[in-house]
Amino acid sequence: MSAFQPAQRQRWDLFAGFDAAMASPEARGELRGWAGLALLSLAIAGVYALLLAFSRIPGISGIFPWPLQFFDKGLVIHVVFSFVVWFLSVFGALLSVAAHRLASGRPGGRFLARAALWFGYASAPLMFVSGFLDRGEPSLNNYVPVIIDPLYYAGLAALAFGLFLQVLRFLGALLRRSGPMEPVAIGALSAALLYLMALGCFAVAGWALSDSPIDGAFNENLFWGGGHILQFLNVSLMLSGWYLLGGLAMRRPAMRPQLTILAQSLLLAAALLGPVFYLLFDAFSYDQMAAFTWLQYGLAPPTLIAAALILKTALEHRAQEPLPRAHPGFKCLWLSVVVFAVGGFLGLFVDGADTRTPAHYHAVIGGVNLVFIGLFLSFFLPLIGRKPAAGRATGALIHMYAWGQVVASIGLFLAGGYGAPRKTAGDAQGLEAMGALAGMYLNGIGALIAVIGGVMFIWITARLLLRRA
Numbered sequence: 181m182s183a184f185q186p187a188q189r190q191r192w193d194l195f196a197g198f199d200a201a202m203a204s205p206e207a208r209g210e211l212r213g214w215a216g217l218a219l220l221s222l223a224i225a226g227v228y229a230l231l232l233a234f235s236r237i238p239g240i241s242g243i244f245p246w247p248l249q250f251f252d253k254g255l256v257i258h259v260v261f262s263f264v265v266w267f268l269s270v271f272g273a274l275l276s277v278a279a280h281r282l283a284s285g286r287p288g289g290r291f292l293a294r295a296a297l298w299f300g301y302a303s304a305p306l307m308f309v310s311g312f313l314d315r316g317e318p319s320l321n322n323y324v325p326v327i328i329d330p331l332y333y334a335g336l337a338a339l340a341f342g343l344f345l346q347v348l349r350f351l352g353a354l355l356r357r358s359g360p361m362e363p364v365a366i367g368a369l370s371a372a373l374l375y376l377m378a379l380g381c382f383a384v385a386g387w388a389l390s391d392s393p394i395d396g397a398f399n400e401n402l403f404w405g406g407g408h409i410l411q412f413l414n415v416s417l418m419l420s421g422w423y424l425l426g427g428l429a430m431r432r433p434a435m436r437p438q439l440t441i442l443a444q445s446l447l448l449a450a451a452l453l454g455p456v457f458y459l460l461f462d463a464f465s466y467d468q469m470a471a472f473t474w475l476q477y478g479l480a481p482p483t484l485i486a487a488a489l490i491l492k493t494a495l496e497h498r499a500q501e502p503l504p505r506a507h508p509g510f511k512c513l514w515l516s517v518v519v520f521a522v523g524g525f526l527g528l529f530v531d532g533a534d535t536r537t538p539a540h541y542h543a544v545i546g547g548v549n550l551v552f553i554g555l556f557l558s559f560f561l562p563l564i565g566r567k568p569a570a571g572r573a574t575g576a577l578i579h580m581y582a583w584g585q586v587v588a589s590i591g592l593f594l595a596g597g598y599g600a601p602r603k604t605a606g607d608a609q610g611l612e613a614m615g616a617l618a619g620m621y622l623n624g625i626g627a628l629i630a631v632i633g634g635v636m637f638i639w640i641t642a643r644l645l646l647r648r649a
Contacts (some may be wrong), residue, residue, distance in 0.1 A: 323407025520547025
């Protein structure tokens with residue numbers, strides 16, 4: 181007798197297991213809380229971007245009394261909310277989903293989960309209010325720029341502690357797990373360990389700086405080492421996102437679990453050198469800072485491995501059936517790979533002095549952001565019963581954000597090649613070469629396109645989150 185053949189071809193379903201684990205109102209409410217914090221951070225960043233633009237209008241200071249040093253303070257708030265709070269909120273959401281999946285929907289630690297969200301939401305007003313106060317000096321240091329004000333530091337501490345509680349809750353679910361230890365859980369574990377490493381670097385640096393005055397140099401030294409480790413965390417989240425988006429769109433594993441473990445392990449192995457640098461070198465010496473800079477090359481091998489594996493899976497899929505080009509997760513996946521690759525290539529030519537540096541990291545961050553956009557549209561929102569309708573607006577926002585970032589980054593790179601300085605604006609840039617002017621105009625056009633795509637994303641997802649179930 182021949183073997184039974186099902187009437188329809190059986191398909192691997194990545195979403196089903198997570199949907200079952202997130203079925204309870206508590207689980208969905210927790211995920212909705214982290215998604216809400218993520219969108220709130222983008223909204224605050226957007227408001228400050230608009231205020232920054234208004235503050236630069238000639239004569240506007242005579243109409244509206246801007247706080248002292250508002251431009252620099254507003255720039256700090258914009259950067260922190262659009263990169264730090266946004267990224268870490270997505271991290272919190274992924275930890276929540278992974279904890280529920282590991283515990284088959286019953287992870288426990290409800291108090292830790294609620295406290296983590298409370299601290300996360302409490303951090304936002306503490307930080308953004310600082311931009312409107314006539315006190316505190318802005319510090320445009322790398323990775324985590326700050327306003328030197330107790331309220332702002334309290335906000336950063338609240339956010340860091342909230343994520344620490346969320347990591348503890350995830351690790352507790354991991355120790356008591358009853359569900360599968362699959363690539364998403366492996367990625368969440370990698371990101372959790374990287375977060376703890378970053379906190380460790382901040383703590384060691386803070387201890388070494390305990391007798392130093394709090395100024396720009398203090399903040400640069402405080403956040404330099406841990407800030408580099410946070411970049412490994414961001415890439416770890418991106419790799420998990422690539423796996424999820426590929427699996428959701430193509431309905432087959434985008435990467436083999438063993439190779440997913442390899443990619444995440446390479447990230448961890450490279451990042452582990454960070455804390456060691458505090459033992460090998462004098463604190464905040466040139467050699468130590470240079471070592472952290474060179475450490476960034478450790479991001480390349482796991483990223484290349486993951487991208488190659490996803491490309492292989494896509495080619496195998498195309499040999500059997502058309503690629504799911506209309507799926508928002510697939511759009512975000514391949515565009516993320518492209519934009520991140522552009523940023524990685526531009527990073528080969530940076531020296532830290534001109535706009536080639538922001539050209540590199542804006543493209544890299546854009547690649548990570550595209551993954552997060554895809555996770556919201558294809559994973560987080562469907563898990564809480566708020567799946568967005570597939571339509572032209574969704575596809576348009578993805579393409580506008582992606583190609584806008586590429587154009588903006590190429591413009592910055594072109595201007596930097598002609599000596600345009602970073603962290604300056606307006607006449608202070610001293611742009612005279614035609615190439616520098618053309619590059620900055622190109623950057624402005626690309627940034628406008630990307631911002632429109634970002635606003636569309638916030639509008640669509642916020643409406644779904646705020647809608648009654």
